Amino acid sequence: MFWTASVKSPDGKLYESLTQTGLAIGRLDQRLRHHPLLPAILFREQLEAARACAAVDGHLIDPWRLAAELEGLRSVLLGCDMYDRGTSVDALHAAFEQYQWLVRPTDTQRNAIEEASGWLSKYSVSSGPLLGSARAFHAWIEAGHVRAPMRAALIRHWRLTNVLHFPLPLVGARSFVAEAPWSPSEWLPFFLNCLNEEIAAVEDRTRTLEQSWRQARSKSGGQRRTSRADKVIDLLTAYQWSRQHASQPSSACR
Helix, strand or coil, rough: CCCCCCCCCCCCHHHHHHHHHHHHHHHHHHHHHHCCCHHHHHHHHHHHHHHHHHHHCCCCCHHHHHHHCCCCCCCCCCCHHHHHHHHHHHHHHHHHHHEEEHHHCCCCHHHHHHHHHHHHHHHHHHCHHHHHHHHHHHHHHHHCCCHHHHHHHCCCCHCCCCCCCCCCCCCCHHHHHHCCCCCCHHHHHHHHHHHHHHHHHHHHHHHHHHHHHHHHHHHCCCCCCCHHHHHHHHHHHHHHHHHHHCCCCCCCCC
């Protein structure tokens, strides 16, 4: 699955990054593939991916504020003055647009994603799905394209190549921070390392969710043999845990 024959890096950084990321993503796929809380995990990670992509462009937003907007909850303007509130609105719009690309693309966006998918397929033939995705993304940007279609195409790419068996948005958002290197020899391992960082963050958030789930199950108390309390807890956790924070206000001044 994770080919290494075409890796050519004198200092070994690319090979090391490819190996570590390949192992990490394999472990994550095995852990989450049949996870009972996968719907909640995916929803949370979609919010986080949209937040991270917007942050790279300078738009900072709490992911739960985006969740509130998606759920149709009343939006409270944040900030101490008109400028701060305008910045908050811009950040929300930027994050919503990123979420749309990643999760609910329009017909026009789907066409751009299809084009990006073609680049991923082309580069993966000779380099494998992980290294091929890094090379395709670099070439895509060099050709003058924007990032969003390729990020969305990556989600589909991981599934088509059996890297992942669920639509987890691993997109390497931080690989486009202002201080990121751009020469292929430096950026390719940097991109792979950013994917690895995202995987580690997913694992941390999953552990937090699992802990809350287990605590709820342990407090369900004695039950009759026909009780379905545990199943109700599972459903509430899987489909509502991610949404419970959506209505919580930020600590920013209003």
